[in-house]
Structure formats: structure tokens, C-alpha cells
Amino acid sequence: MKFLYRWWQKYGNQLFWGILSILVAWQIYLTQGSFISETLYHIYPSWLFNPQIDREALYQQSTIQELSNKIVILETQNQNLKKIANYIDKSSNKLVPARIIGRSPDAWWQVITIDIGSNKGIKPNLVVMSVGGLVGRVTDVTPNTSRVLLISDYNSRVGATLSRTGYQGFIKGQSTHIGLMEFYAKVGDVKIGDVVKTSNISTIFPPDIPIGKVIAIDINKSPAPEAQIEFTAPIDFLDWVIVDLVEKSPLIDVLQNKK
Amino acid sequence: MLKRLDISSKNKDWLRLFLIVFSLIICCLLLLVRISGLELIGITPNWLLMWLVIWSVKRNLWQSIVAAICLGLIWDSLTGFFPSHILGLIIVSLFTSNVYKDKYVKEDVISLTLIVFGMAIINETIIALQYSIQTQIPLIDIWLNYQKNSLTSAIISSLWTPLIYYPLDYILKPLPFEKK
Structure with missing residues (x-):
């Protein structure tokens, strides 16, 4: 009994912290690191400014302009084909x-x-x-x-x-x-x-x-x-x-x- | 000169614990972002591996292994369950635990940089082995990728080790009464 007590006094603290840290890490693993990604989300804009932030606008201007021309052509073609095939329209994306x-x-x-x-x-x-x-x-x-x-x-x-x-x-x-x-x-x-x-x-x-x-x-x-x-x-x-x-x-x- | 914050006294356990957890979170966040200069061909330093090496060079085997399992779980949570980082990190902790106890390696930042270089390569080797044994991906692809990944991450990790060595060493070094 005394041996156990002495052992606990010597290693109990380490055992406790070891098991506790593994449990915490296991919890993070189970939640797939959601805590870390949420933290990243909350602090991201404040300290890492993305210089290419206008990409979104850029895409909307040039690429979409280019693609919309093609879409017009394809849509008219598509409508004609739909009439022929009696196609049922699904919800748009x-x-x-x-x-x-x-x-x-x-x-x-x-x-x-x-x-x-x-x-x-x-x-x-x-x-x-x-x-x-x-x-x-x-x-x-x-x-x-x-x-x-x-x-x-x-x-x-x-x-x-x-x-x-x-x-x-x-x-x-x-x-x-x-x-x-x-x-x-x-x-x-x-x-x-x-x-x-x-x-x-x-x-x-x-x-x-x-x-x-x-x-x-x-x-x-x-x-x-x-x-x-x-x-x-x-x-x-x-x-x-x-x-x-x-x-x-x-x-x-x-x-x-x-x- | 700034007064050094003494975190080694016994009644500042909670501050120490907070700093340890905080440093881990910082390492995890650094893993996810790409800051120019902190990356080489898109590969970021293995911050968690550096953390583990700095922790385990002054700790005994069991403390190192527990830390390796925890870090492996956290790293896996950021990627996916296969290939697991736990195995590689455990082997790293086996090699590095108490490395300063034998008098062959002197305790300084240069030796630590070299240890990180070697350990990064070992860690990548374990991952490449997992891929070769458990998947059908052609071996030549895996080992060609391995050459690139292991060398790049070893170089970039050891380059940035001095940056986090001094703060982390201060936070993670064992207290005098723990050393016995």
C-alpha cells in the first residue's frame, strides 16, 4: 500500500496530465480540428491581408463576361433541344x-x-x-x-x-x-x-x-x-x-x- | 532591458499551461497558412514536429511519447485519418527523448536544427512507407514525391527552427523538480 502511495506521489501528477492531454487531443481529433479552423477563421482577416482580394470582382468582370457570351449561344441551342427531348427542368444551381x-x-x-x-x-x-x-x-x-x-x-x-x-x-x-x-x-x-x-x-x-x-x-x-x-x-x-x-x-x- | 517573466516557479503552473497550449495553437495555425518566405514550393515547415523535438529533447521517454500521440492526433485532425502522423511522431520522440543526457550532443540551437532536419526526413519516410504498404499507388510515384517532400520540408523546417526555439525552449523546458 505504501509502495502504491509513493508511486502515486512520484508519478501521479504526470499520469494525470498525460491522460488529460491525450483526452483533449482525442477530442480535437473527433471534431476534426473544428476548433483550430474556427480560430483561423476568426483571426484570419486581421493579420494576413490577402492582396488578391479583388479576384472576386475580377472574375466577375472578365471571365464571366467572356463566358456569358458563350452561355447565350448555348442556351438558345439548349432550349431548342429541350423542346425536342421534352426535358424536365431541374432546380438551377x-x-x-x-x-x-x-x-x-x-x-x-x-x-x-x-x-x-x-x-x-x-x-x-x-x-x-x-x-x-x-x-x-x-x-x-x-x-x-x-x-x-x-x-x-x-x-x-x-x-x-x-x-x-x-x-x-x-x-x-x-x-x-x-x-x-x-x-x-x-x-x-x-x-x-x-x-x-x-x-x-x-x-x-x-x-x-x-x-x-x-x-x-x-x-x-x-x-x-x-x-x-x-x-x-x-x-x-x-x-x-x-x-x-x-x-x-x-x-x-x-x-x-x-x- | 525587459524584465524576464519567470514562469518556472511552482505557483505559476497555470500560466505555464496556458503558454504551452497557446504555443501549440500558434503552431497549428502556422501549419495552415502560407506566408511568403515561410514556404518552399508550397510546403510549410513542420511546426508541430519542431514543437515535439523541442519538447522531447529534455524530457523522458514517456512524456515524449504522450506528447507525440497528442500532436499526432491534432495533426491528423487537420488532415484525415490516413496516412496517420502518429506513428512518425512516436518514432521521432523515441529518437529525440533526452538526447542531451548523453554527452555526445551539446545543447545549442545548431544541434537542434540538425536534429529537426533528420527527424523531418524520418517523419516523411514513415508517411511514404504507409502509402507504399497500404495503398495501390505506384511505388515510383510515391518515392519521387517523397524525395521532393522530405528534402523540402527538412530544409524549410530546420531553417525556421531557430525562430521558435528560443521562446519554445523557455516555455517547454522542464522545471528543476520535474527533472529528477
Whole structure:
């Protein structure tokens, strides 16, 4: 008994603080560091002024001007086609701009933290885009921030399709601005410069968001051919991103889970 | 000259605890932001690794391992569960705990910078090993990335170690009565 008491006097303090700190760290782990990202959100504007803060306005002027011209052409075309196909209109996309306040905390991960969260209706698995195309998807949400897994991360998988021929596959990240697309079956007709977009059978990503261009092909790769895809969104130099608030329709998910 | 704040007396435990937690939060925030000059090809110093090294060079094995587990959990919370940083940090703490006890290494900022350089490489190696063993990513991709990541983070981490060594060493050094 005396031995135990002496042991406790010697090490009890250390044991207590050790267990307490592990419990606190475990709590932070369970909440996915929401405390840290919230702190970052609250102090960010005061001490790290972003010199490119006018990007948002800039995008609205030049890029949107350019794109709106194309949209007009496509819309008229689309309306005609809709009349022919008796297409039922789905709800239009609600897009929210977001500023990037945090980058990957490690050389291997490709994640960003953005400054909008569940207060503005962000939920996990929403799609994040930028000028140029797909950027990633939301993985964790706190009241004012959310974490986005970029498509260039090793853990990212995006169902993709070649827009010219319709070949299906998925794109794996490689920690660079070039991703690797694996096709599901043997394909013959893939050319350098072909545009890749999100697949319409993906469970997370809505169809027809541009991802990138084919820059190299390995047709003879043994299980299925592979292509290297250069992402059109500037993954390495992101300042602002756009979050699509419309979740992928649950009906499609249900149908796909049944398959 | 400014009067030095004495945080080593026994009745200032709470101030010390606050400073330790505060320094950890600062390190976590620094991990997330990119300030020009504090990054090299987009890679920021491993602030939590430096914190761990400065903590464990003067601590015994168990205190170092507990700190490594805590920091690993916090770092994982900022990224994701795989690959885990806990394993790498535990190995770092095994190597660095009480390194000044043997008289081979002299206690100064230069030796600490060298230790951080080596430990950053070891930490990255553990992560690369986790990727090679547990995923289907081609090995050549992982180890090419590893070369870039390990060298860059080791260089940038050891470059910025002196900046946080002096304040952190002051906060984290064990009290005289803890040393026994």
C-alpha cells in the first residue's frame, strides 16, 4: 500500500496530465480540428491581408463576361433541344463564392480550408469548383469553415468521362496538377487534348463539370488503359473557389446503391 | 532591458499551461497558412514536429511519447485519418527523448536544427512507407514525391527552427523538480 502511495506521489501528477492531454487531443481529433479552423477563421482577416482580394470582382468582370457570351449561344441551342427531348427542368444551381484561408498542413495532403461553413448551408460532399472546372469536394464542415479535399490528393477519386467519345473511368490524384485517369474497359479512341468531365454515374459529383485535358495516354497498360489528365482549374494557385449548394439528387444515389 | 517573466516557479503552473497550449495553437495555425518566405514550393515547415523535438529533447521517454500521440492526433485532425502522423511522431520522440543526457550532443540551437532536419526526413519516410504498404499507388510515384517532400520540408523546417526555439525552449523546458 505504501509502495502504491509513493508511486502515486512520484508519478501521479504526470499520469494525470498525460491522460488529460491525450483526452483533449482525442477530442480535437473527433471534431476534426473544428476548433483550430474556427480560430483561423476568426483571426484570419486581421493579420494576413490577402492582396488578391479583388479576384472576386475580377472574375466577375472578365471571365464571366467572356463566358456569358458563350452561355447565350448555348442556351438558345439548349432550349431548342429541350423542346425536342421534352426535358424536365431541374432546380438551377446555387453557387456561393468562398475565400481560401488555409492550405494543406502537410506536404502529402492536398486540402484547403475555405471561409464558409454550415452557417451558409455547406454540407459534406458538396462540390467545389473554380474558374476552369472541378476543384474538389467538401469533407468536413464547421460553423464558419469547411475543409475541401482537392482532386489532386492521393485519396481522391472522381468518376470521369471523355466528353468526345463517352468512355468512362475515374481520375486519381497524384499530389500534382496532373491526375491519372483509369478507364473501366479497353478503349480505342483517345486523343491528346480530349476534354474530360465528371461522369453522369458518379455518386458525389454532378455530371458535366469540366475536369481537365488528356496530355498523355498509355493504351497498352495491362488491366485497363490509363491517361494523364492536366486539371484545367489552377489547383496550385487557388484564391477563390465556388461551392455548389445543390446536393446531388438523392434519387439517383438510391438507384445507384441498388445496382 | 525587459524584465524576464519567470514562469518556472511552482505557483505559476497555470500560466505555464496556458503558454504551452497557446504555443501549440500558434503552431497549428502556422501549419495552415502560407506566408511568403515561410514556404518552399508550397510546403510549410513542420511546426508541430519542431514543437515535439523541442519538447522531447529534455524530457523522458514517456512524456515524449504522450506528447507525440497528442500532436499526432491534432495533426491528423487537420488532415484525415490516413496516412496517420502518429506513428512518425512516436518514432521521432523515441529518437529525440533526452538526447542531451548523453554527452555526445551539446545543447545549442545548431544541434537542434540538425536534429529537426533528420527527424523531418524520418517523419516523411514513415508517411511514404504507409502509402507504399497500404495503398495501390505506384511505388515510383510515391518515392519521387517523397524525395521532393522530405528534402523540402527538412530544409524549410530546420531553417525556421531557430525562430521558435528560443521562446519554445523557455516555455517547454522542464522545471528543476520535474527533472529528477
